[in-house]
Amino acid sequence: MRHTISVLVENKFGVLARIAGLFSGRGFNIDTLNVAPTHVETLSRLTVVVKGNDSTLDQLIRQLERLVNVIEVKDFREGQAVDRELVLLKISADGNNRSEVMQICDIFRARIINVSSADVVIEITGDEGKINAFLRLVEPFGVIEMARTGKLAMVR
Amino acid sequence: MKTDTVLNFPKPEIGPEMTGADAVVDCLVREGVEVLFAYPGGASMEMHQSLTRNDKIRTILPRHEQGGSFAAEGYARATGKAGVCMATSGPGATNLVTAIADAYMDSTPLVAITGQVYQKFIGKSAFQETDFFGMTLPIVKHSYLVLNVEDLPRIINEAIHLATSGRPGPVVVDIPKDIQQEKFRPIYPQKTEILSDQGLPQATDEQLNEVLDLLSKAKKPMLYVGGGIISANAEQELKAFAERGDIFVASTLMGVGCFPETHPLSLKWFGMHGTVAGNYAVHESDLLFAFGVRFDDRITGEVTKFAPNATIVHVDIDRSEHNKNKIVDFPIHSDIKYALGRLNELMERSAHKAPDRTPWKDKVLGWKKKYPFKYEESKFILPQQAIRTLYEETKGEAIITTGVGQHQMWAAQYYDFAHSRSFISSLGLGSMGYGYPSAIGAKVACPDRQVIDIDGDGSFLMNVQELATAKIEKIGAKAMVLNNQHLGMVVQWEDRFYQSVRGHTILGDKDNIGSPENMGGIYPDFVKIAEGFGVPARRVVRKEDLREAIQEMLAEEGPFLLDVIVPYTEHVLPMIPAGKTVDEMIIE
Numbered sequence: 023m024r025h026t027i028s029v030l031v032e033n034k035f036g037v038l039a040r041i042a043g044l045f046s047g048r049g050f051n052i053d054t055l056n057v058a059p060t061h062v063e064t065l066s067r068l069t070v071v072v073k074g075n076d077s078t079l080d081q082l083i084r085q086l087e088r089l090v091n092v093i094e095v096k097d098f099r100e101g102q103a104v105d106r107e108l109v110l111l112k113i114s115a116d117g118n119n120r121s122e123v124m125q126i127c128d129i130f131r132a133r134i135i136n137v138s139s140a141d142v143v144i145e146i147t148g149d150e151g152k153i154n155a156f157l158r159l160v161e162p163f164g165v166i167e168m169a170r171t172g173k174l175a176m177v178r
Numbered sequence: 179m180k181t182d183t184v185l186n187f188p189k190p191e192i193g194p195e196m197t198g199a200d201a202v203v204d205c206l207v208r209e210g211v212e213v214l215f216a217y218p219g220g221a222s223m224e225m226h227q228s229l230t231r232n233d234k235i236r237t238i239l240p241r242h243e244q245g246g247s248f249a250a251e252g253y254a255r256a257t258g259k260a261g262v263c264m265a266t267s268g269p270g271a272t273n274l275v276t277a278i279a280d281a282y283m284d285s286t287p288l289v290a291i292t293g294q295v296y297q298k299f300i301g302k303s304a305f306q307e308t309d310f311f312g313m314t315l316p317i318v319k320h321s322y323l324v325l326n327v328e329d330l331p332r333i334i335n336e337a338i339h340l341a342t343s344g345r346p347g348p349v350v351v352d353i354p355k356d357i358q359q360e361k362f363r364p365i366y367p368q369k370t371e372i373l374s375d376q377g378l379p380q381a382t383d384e385q386l387n388e389v390l391d392l393l394s395k396a397k398k399p400m401l402y403v404g405g406g407i408i409s410a411n412a413e414q415e416l417k418a419f420a421e422r423g424d425i426f427v428a429s430t431l432m433g434v435g436c437f438p439e440t441h442p443l444s445l446k447w448f449g450m451h452g453t454v455a456g457n458y459a460v461h462e463s464d465l466l467f468a469f470g471v472r473f474d475d476r477i478t479g480e481v482t483k484f485a486p487n488a489t490i491v492h493v494d495i496d497r498s499e500h501n502k503n504k505i506v507d508f509p510i511h512s513d514i515k516y517a518l519g520r521l522n523e524l525m526e527r528s529a530h531k532a533p534d535r536t537p538w539k540d541k542v543l544g545w546k547k548k549y550p551f552k553y554e555e556s557k558f559i560l561p562q563q564a565i566r567t568l569y570e571e572t573k574g575e576a577i578i579t580t581g582v583g584q585h586q587m588w589a590a591q592y593y594d595f596a597h598s599r600s601f602i603s604s605l606g607l608g609s610m611g612y613g614y615p616s617a618i619g620a621k622v623a624c625p626d627r628q629v630i631d632i633d634g635d636g637s638f639l640m641n642v643q644e645l646a647t648a649k650i651e652k653i654g655a656k657a658m659v660l661n662n663q664h665l666g667m668v669v670q671w672e673d674r675f676y677q678s679v680r681g682h683t684i685l686g687d688k689d690n691i692g693s694p695e696n697m698g699g700i701y702p703d704f705v706k707i708a709e710g711f712g713v714p715a716r717r718v719v720r721k722e723d724l725r726e727a728i729q730e731m732l733a734e735e736g737p738f739l740l741d742v743i744v745p746y747t748e749h750v751l752p753m754i755p756a757g758k759t760v761d762e763m764i765i766e
Contacts, residue, residue, distance in 0.1 A: 032373055036311060036323070043315050077501070084498035090320040090340060093374050 054172030114164035199224035205334035215246035219266020221293030224358035241643035247277030252619025268306030281348035283606025319347030381512035396465035405432030406470015415518035424532035428456035435595035454549035473503035565592040581613035581637020584666035611640025617655035648737035662746035715739035
């Protein structure tokens with residue numbers, strides 16, 4: 023099962039390595055990972071999306087809680103939290119198909135934030151379902167580059 | 179979440195100007211550290227210079243960083259206080275890794291301070307540079323790389339606090355040389371502030387009443403107790419609970435001595451080579467109190483078949499131990515000293531009276547009587563006999579350390595421990611070479627007690643250089659080497675599971691294997707080695723000389739090596755083969 027794990031940590035070097043080490047030491051591959059400071063300067067929040075069996079993950083979460091720099095761990099099963107991801111992607115779009123791309127962006131409330139003669143850079147936010155649907159539609163134009171924040175989540 | 183807590187900081191104390199290295203020493207003194215096992219090098223010599231100007235810390239020079247770190251562990255295990263070791267960067271630091279992993283496995287409060295290269299050289303593959311912070315991440319409770327000299331007082335304070343509090347464990351403090359040299363005025367923290375520290379967890383009365391309810395209904399209750407009891411200093415509470423509840427006690431090897439093994443309710447320790455009675459009783463129990471334990475595979479065997487009929491109550495200070503190896507019925511997150519103390523109060527209040535469990539008690543006492551640890555007498559000195567004689571001559575009051583292997587199991591089997599912190603052994607990691615250095619550490623901590631390393635010839639040789647430490651530092655740690663010229667435990671497995679094919683388990687010349695019957699083949703000559711170190715030593719071969727030789731060792735003030743020549747043919751029994759169950763126990 024897929025889990026979204028939100029970890030509140032002290033904003034210090036090495037914390038990410040300690041947390042990543044707990045995952046890698048058990049052979050878990052992290053699907054997405056986001057780290058950024060919170061409204062409290064000394065704290066950061068990590069959001070990790072990972073697949074794994076429930077009991078192993080449960081154990082791992084308790085071991086995360088044991089780390090000295092970890093303040094709080096929340097494990098969101100699907101549906102318990104609102105989540106969003108931000109994606110930047112550069113796709114091929116010249117004069118012939120640019121308007122088609124813009125139409126799709128409109129429907130998905132994505133924004134074009136840079137245009138050149140051969141490509142556009144698009145910004146889109148949304149939950150996983152929306153992002154995936156959008157990506158499927160624009161893929162045929164040719165994706166040149168993509169950068170994603172990974173999932174962010176907050177309890178409802 | 180504690181982010182919104184307003185903290186009232188008391189007025190800080192500011193020290194005079196000093197270097198970072200001076201501050202490290204100063205802060206260690208303030209934390210009550212009295213002994214340091216430290217081997218100098220380029221990146222740590224600043225701190226050694228500071229140590230020469232301080233008379234409150236005894237600095238002991240080991241002859242290998244691994245020996246120093248094992249000695250620090252021995253000191254910690256004997257006292258419950260933090261054991262502190264120090265090494266230089268690079269190879270000095272990497273030589274500490276085994277002890278750090280060992281302390282992590284056995285929840286030993288170890289603080290490892292390492293010198294690091296100048297910050298400007300970090301990441302440049304400088305001479306003697308390793309990323310020690312990164313290297314030790316999976317085996318520490320916590321670690322620090324000091325980047326600002328002002329942080330030192332807080333970090334040293336936190337390191338000692340973290341190592342010794344909650345579930346104890348190793349803490350690494352890596353200090354670049356420029357930090358050690360930098361001058362500043364230290365600000366000493368008035369209290370330890372760790373954001374994630376929730377204090378000691380306590381079981382609720384509701385949970386504990388449920389436990390007592392289970393107990394009053396149980397026909398075959400058992401206590402399975404481990405190192406957590408010793409870490410929490412809960413020996414007295416455990417004794418009161420076992421006696422009032424009239425419950426037999428079997429410990430883990432980490433828990434040896436936490437309940438007096440001489441007590442009528444004691445079944446000593448159980449698991450792979452533990453007592454038959456302990457293993458049978460846990461297996462048949464209908465209620466199992468797992469207190470301060472972690473369901474290690476050497477205890478459980480095939481874990482799905484462990485204590486199959488028991489309702490299991492698991493009390494531990496570390497929530498991540500709950501349901502880790504074994505799914506239990508009642509996981510309780512609590513400091514064990516509190517939980518046991520409160521259980522005793524609740525029993526007192528409810529006038530709890532143990533129900534009549536005569537059939538169960540008769541059965542267990544029957545096993546205890548029928549299956550003591552036993553060995554066949556031989557014309558040679560047997561390792562078991564040597565340990566039993568040592569037990570008699572020390573009246574069971576010594577601190578025993580061990581290496582790893584057959585001798586380690588026999589030491590735990592044939593020495594009866596009436597006190598906790600008296601059996602000091604590398605149990606989780608199983609680090610050979612642990613015995614003699616840890617005996618040095620324990621002897622430094624407890625100079626008035628006999629401290630004897632019961633060792634094997636393989637394990638002893640791994641840190642034999644520490645004889646020099648004992649001699650020069652005048653530390654009266656004894657070594658009784660049960661010399662069978664083989665790596666006995668592996669030999670035993672070869673005999674049982676590998677058709678006795680010797681896969682590099684013979685320590686001398688394989689064409690002229692030494693034994694009590696072939697003294698010419700004995701290799702190496704430990705007595706001569708000891709002589710080289712200036713340590714008195716004696717070899718004993720004849721059975722009739724054994725007791726007197728042990729007396730000679732015990733009478734010696736300083737260090738002493740007793741080389742006991744024994745046959746290699748003995749097996750440690752009983753034995754539950756790895757991954758098997760109590761039903762498959764080999765008894766004789």
